[in-house]
Amino acid sequence: MEHGVIKLLICHGLEVVDYRVLLANPRLFREGQVSNTTRVAGLIQNALPELDGDFKKAIGAVPGFQNRMGLMHFPRASGFNAEIIIPQEASRVMKVSSETYQLTWHRLKDRLDRTRWLVMAASRRSITSMMDTTEKSDIAVTTLELRPFPLARAVNQPDAVIAWAAPDGCDVVITKESIPVEHQSLFWGADMVEDTVLIDRLTEIVGRTVNTFNETSPEGPLSEDVPLIVCGSPIRRDPDISMRVADNLRRPPGELSSPLIYSEDFPVHDLVINMGLTLRDV
Numbered sequence: 001m002e003h004g005v006i007k008l009l010i011c012h013g014l015e016v017v018d019y020r021v022l023l024a025n026p027r028l029f030r031e032g033q034v035s036n037t038t039r040v041a042g043l044i045q046n047a048l049p050e051l052d053g054d055f056k057k058a059i060g061a062v063p064g065f066q067n068r069m070g071l072m073h074f075p076r077a078s079g080f081n082a083e084i085i086i087p088q089e090a091s092r093v094m095k096v097s098s099e100t101y102q103l104t105w106h107r108l109k110d111r112l113d114r115t116r117w118l119v120m121a122a123s124r125r126s127i128t129s130m131m132d133t134t135e136k137s138d139i140a141v142t143t144l145e146l147r148p149f150p151l152a153r154a155v156n157q158p159d160a161v162i163a164w165a166a167p168d169g170c171d172v173v174i175t176k177e178s179i180p181v182e183h184q185s186l187f188w189g190a191d192m193v194e195d196t197v198l199i200d201r202l203t204e205i206v207g208r209t210v211n212t213f214n215e216t217s218p219e220g221p222l223s224e225d226v227p228l229i230v231c232g233s234p235i236r237r238d239p240d241i242s243m244r245v246a247d248n249l250r251r252p253p254g255e256l257s258s259p260l261i262y263s264e265d266f267p268v269h270d271l272v273i274n275m276g277l278t279l280r281d282v
Helices: 037-050 082-094 126-134 147-155 193-217 233-237 241-251 273-278
Strands: 005-012 015-023 058-062 068-075 101-109 114-123 141-143 160-164 169-176 179-187 226-230
Touching: 005 037, 005 273, 015 037, 037 126, 058 126, 058 273, 068 082, 068 101, 068 179, 082 101, 082 114, 101 126, 114 126, 114 160, 114 179, 126 141, 147 160, 147 169, 147 179, 147 226, 147 273, 160 193, 160 233, 169 193, 193 241, 226 233, 226 241, 233 241
Parallel strands: 058 141, 160 226
Antiparallel strands: 005 015, 068 114, 101 114, 160 169, 169 179
16 A cells, blocks of 8 residues: 555466556545545455455555664574563664554574574554554455565565655665665655656665665675666656666666566556565465
8 A cells, every 4th residue: 555556466376366556545645554544445345346366365565654674683692582672772773662663573594693683663553554444445464564575575686775666755675685684764745756856865865775784784785786676656657767766876777577477568666565465475
């Protein structure tokens, strides 16, 4: 769900079965989230009978630009209690509180004498927005993910810089060994922006994200050969945006290489998040 748009995709294994991109009144959204869940749920309910394929489960991306993700390193030590330490560090480093964010974490492969933890923080308001909407539309969502994860799967590149653009904001993700290790997002409001402005904004936030990663992350620095992949609905309208942002940052442009099977007219840039969601269990 994005500002003024609901995107549905049905897949059987790696094959795209059907999809819909539904337009909705932008007034039903706020900061990338659904603000009127009843109205948006009605749109989804009306579309479901027209879709081909019987789906048994549904996976969604947490909407909004308030969500956070970070990679934390800790010394190996006996008595380390993730339930206590990680929320404390998330509050200090990621500026999130367990009162307003749902925190989850996953331990990655250790590096030398350090443990590595991927920490995710979804605003409770974003989760409620999604769950209320899907429940009212009679869709049983089994899993919610932050956008960096479906983006990483959809791009299908082990190391990449990914910029995903929407009408009201963008996400930038850095992946290493196919794992998101850095994420920043920017909300700029619902007013449409010209392509030149969009290019400037993407250039600025991608550059800032890479600089932050290089300066602060134990996983860095990032090689200059790592490609930049720019995707999202505005890129479908003007594919040259991707090349111009890459040129500005002197980084090689990359392309989506999803393993999904779809027709030539399939709107890849519109449904890139959905594509990554469907690959979660494939």
